Amino acid sequence: MSAPTHDAIGYWKANLRLMTICLVIWFVVSYGFGILLVEPLNAISLGGYKLGFWFAQQGSIYTFVVLIFFYAWRMNRLDREFDVHED
Amino acid sequence: MDLQTLTYIVVGATFALYIGIAIWARAATTGEFYVAGKGVNPIANGMATGADWMSAASFISMAGLIAFMGYDASVYLMGWTGGYVLLAMLLAPYLRKFGKFTVPEFIGERFYSQTARIVAVICLIVASITYVIGQMKGVGVAFGRFLEVPFEVGVYVGMAIVFIYAVLGGMKGITYTQIAQYVVLIFAYTVPAIFISLNLTDNPIPQLGLGSAMADGSGVHLLDKLDQVLVELGFNQYTAQKGETLNIFLLTLSLMIGTAGLPHVIIRFFTVPKVRDARASAGWALVFIALLYTTAPAVGAMAILNFVNTVQTGEVGSAEGNVVAEQRPQWMRNWETTGLLAYEDKNGDGRIQYYNDKNPDFAAKAESFGWKGNEMTKVDRDIMVLANPEIAKLPNWVIALVAAGGLAAALSTAAGLLLAISSAISHDLLKGVFMPNISEKNELMAGRIAMAGAILVAGWLGIHPPGFAAQVVALAFGLAASSIFPALMMGIFNKKINNSGAVLGMLAGLLSTLIYIFWFKGWFFIPGTEMMANTKDNWFLGIQPESFGAVGALINFAVAIIVSKVTAPPPEHIQHLVEDIRIPKGAGQASSH
Numbered sequence: 001m002s003a004p005t006h007d008a009i010g011y012w013k014a015n016l017r018l019m020t021i022c023l024v025i026w027f028v029v030s031y032g033f034g035i036l037l038v039e040p041l042n043a044i045s046l047g048g049y050k051l052g053f054w055f056a057q058q059g060s061i062y063t064f065v066v067l068i069f070f071y072a073w074r075m076n077r078l079d080r081e082f083d084v085h086e087d
Numbered sequence: 088m089d090l091q092t093l094t095y096i097v098v099g100a101t102f103a104l105y106i107g108i109a110i111w112a113r114a115a116t117t118g119e120f121y122v123a124g125k126g127v128n129p130i131a132n133g134m135a136t137g138a139d140w141m142s143a144a145s146f147i148s149m150a151g152l153i154a155f156m157g158y159d160a161s162v163y164l165m166g167w168t169g170g171y172v173l174l175a176m177l178l179a180p181y182l183r184k185f186g187k188f189t190v191p192e193f194i195g196e197r198f199y200s201q202t203a204r205i206v207a208v209i210c211l212i213v214a215s216i217t218y219v220i221g222q223m224k225g226v227g228v229a230f231g232r233f234l235e236v237p238f239e240v241g242v243y244v245g246m247a248i249v250f251i252y253a254v255l256g257g258m259k260g261i262t263y264t265q266i267a268q269y270v271v272l273i274f275a276y277t278v279p280a281i282f283i284s285l286n287l288t289d290n291p292i293p294q295l296g297l298g299s300a301m302a303d304g305s306g307v308h309l310l311d312k313l314d315q316v317l318v319e320l321g322f323n324q325y326t327a328q329k330g331e332t333l334n335i336f337l338l339t340l341s342l343m344i345g346t347a348g349l350p351h352v353i354i355r356f357f358t359v360p361k362v363r364d365a366r367a368s369a370g371w372a373l374v375f376i377a378l379l380y381t382t383a384p385a386v387g388a389m390a391i392l393n394f395v396n397t398v399q400t401g402e403v404g405s406a407e408g409n410v411v412a413e414q415r416p417q418w419m420r421n422w423e424t425t426g427l428l429a430y431e432d433k434n435g436d437g438r439i440q441y442y443n444d445k446n447p448d449f450a451a452k453a454e455s456f457g458w459k460g461n462e463m464t465k466v467d468r469d470i471m472v473l474a475n476p477e478i479a480k481l482p483n484w485v486i487a488l489v490a491a492g493g494l495a496a497a498l499s500t501a502a503g504l505l506l507a508i509s510s511a512i513s514h515d516l517l518k519g520v521f522m523p524n525i526s527e528k529n530e531l532m533a534g535r536i537a538m539a540g541a542i543l544v545a546g547w548l549g550i551h552p553p554g555f556a557a558q559v560v561a562l563a564f565g566l567a568a569s570s571i572f573p574a575l576m577m578g579i580f581n582k583k584i585n586n587s588g589a590v591l592g593m594l595a596g597l598l599s600t601l602i603y604i605f606w607f608k609g610w611f612f613i614p615g616t617e618m619m620a621n622t623k624d625n626w627f628l629g630i631q632p633e634s635f636g637a638v639g640a641l642i643n644f645a646v647a648i649i650v651s652k653v654t655a656p657p658p659e660h661i662q663h664l665v666e667d668i669r670i671p672k673g674a675g676q677a678s679s680h
Contacts, residue, residue: 008666008669008670011669011670012669012670015669019176019177022172022176023172023176026169026172030165030169030339031336031339031340034161034165035161035332035335035336035339036332036336038158038328039328042326046298047295047298047299047308048297048298048299048300048308048309048310048311049297049298049310050310050326053158053161053310053326054298056158056161056164056165057153057158057161057164057381057384058294058297058381058384060164060165060168060169061164061165061168061373061377061380061381062377062381064168064169064171064172064373064377065370065373065374065377067172068171068172068175068176068366068369068370068373069367069370071175071176071366072175072363072366072367072369072370075180075363075366076363076366079363079671083672084670084671084672085363085671085672086361086362086363086671086672086673087361
């Protein structure tokens, strides 16, 4: 182990940036749409669902799944870009 | 073939499968026993994590909670899934890179402190033991209801099955059994849901059926219909918020960070070959979990609608609007014998009324109908899943499948928890603290003995549940959220946190959460020892005890950061360790230590 190279610092910063974007979306769909804004959103319908209710019981979960795969995909690219990937 | 024979055959076949897997997947090394040799495919690990995570509570109780709480049950749906986002981004890849066997091991090395490691072991054992009691109870209940054997016998059979594959196979055996258990439980959960959705809405996909119009030709959407029938009976709207926003918010947050901090879930990500597999595997885990968690809201809503329609057959308040007690369906009679369902003809009209008799605004109306109180005196929430196939008139093999699914959910979670407990004892306490020079062969033996011991303790507690068994969810998640999650996250994301900061932070988070819960619920949940009545006026800033884990986590973060600022920074090699776990490169070597 040696002191962090320039690349390692850049990689970590890029990771933190990506993570922050993902966690903002994570927060907005669940705590935002599903909890804090549920009543105003319930005025809008999505098929037979009230929108706020849909986010709380369906939409936030779908978003979580997409977020993790998006993060994993972008991180795999970052790993290669900064040459810190395994094998 | 009668139902009982069929149930024995289906449950027996799944058990034979688990034992077959156990014999095939024996563990020969400590690496296989603790982390399945780090050779599990990420999708397979996702599936195993799904079964590991979804417990008897998820399978049997959650839809019932949703049915009776409506929107407010969203805290469980979001809380128990959103934690995987945190796990995938904040913990799993880095802990996999670290490449060791247990969660306390990371805490001990990162904070270069045996004290930190021991505190982590204590948190882990308390959280996991409280959690495993519920699983053992779930096994006993499922056996009792479906196979009509005494509760204790059910627990013994469950213990014996777990014993065979967990003691023999360790993490390796548990992983492959969990995959089989996932398939059984998801099949058992979704098949009845599909039929019920078809029945009510003509849409075979429950997630879409919940947002569809009723199949009765009225064109009314199912959820609107549900809101309407519940309000007519004096209940709140199903889709409306009933609880307070602050507590809904904090409980969701506590459950999310608690999920991410539960050791039996985290160690599943130690079993995949690479760092990038750990990231993807968290995604797959959530896919498999979401299959059940997005179906559950449909099951809950449709079950309560079916239930209300069974009792309230006509217009509310009309003389013929309620079901004649003597003509109640067979499934009600079946479940009355279990004591989970009961009715009492309070007004002597020979019909059954189900309504909200605690609603003062509705009382006058109910009186004008000649109703003398809610006559469904007992409707256990668990019925909503367990009796669902009968309510929807599904064939007997579906009922048998639900029994096997409930058992699979309980056994898979129990095994994961027991592994977390036994590895903490044999690897962290025995090898880490008391006998550092123990040989691998002896450590493996110690792991098996610890596993056997943990199974006995869990079984004993399942049969003799302490009075607080029902409260343990709050406790387990509170502990994981307030002690383990912050320590792990800071260990990775903040190089400046030192040993004293971590230890004091964990203790502050742990104790504040424990004391807050005990303050309002009694010391160790012993009735009568509460310091204050568990009411909103007494709560600190109006925060209910169940939601306090998030606050405990905040205290942990704050204490650790402040203490680390005023004490000596971590030594150079620890800072390098943190830099090293932040990049994936070199994970291969780290695992072959």
